[in-house]
Amino acid sequence: MSDIATAQLSSYRDTIDNLDAALVSILAERFKCTTAVGFLKAENNLSAVDEAREGRQLERLRKLAEDAKLDGDFIEMVMKSIIAEVVKRHRQIASEFGKVITR
């Protein structure tokens, strides 16, 4: 591998590391926001899961992914793991409030 190729690889990896730090920051902010939603839901006895909202989110994200030339199935898989983690936390919050979540 030439010195130029080695420098190129190193530069790409620096960019990937910067983008990953941005991903972590955005995910941290997203979980702050979904925690606030979890408290609001617990206070108002709302279910941790809202399938209609989830369906709309996934449809919109698939469209955004395709516009950005990303694989829609891949984005859907990533978002489903994020949403599953959010639902788990909403149930924990409800349980701390002593609320009964029906689903």
Add this chain to the structure above:
Amino acid sequence: MSDIATAQLSSYRDTIDNLDAALVSILAERFKCTTAVGFLKAENNLSAVDEAREGRQLERLRKLAEDAKLDGDFIEMVMKSIIAEVVKRHRQIASEFGKVITR
């Protein structure tokens, strides 16, 4: 649920939708960058997988996640799915170049 709570929920959801659009954009940029890495690796007959680099990435991201009060295991799970998708694409690129990838 009061009108104020309904308005709060709607505002939180708008923020979540904005953050999700940012996530998709950053992931699109990340895949553009890893595709460039894939071409560089194929040109130079490098393996699609670099376990030492992956180990360093995951360790750094776990630290960033903990600093941002995120669950390290959750971030590791998300990053592992992203890296698996990247490796799949690197193998596809190498195969288009007619290169043999040993692992």
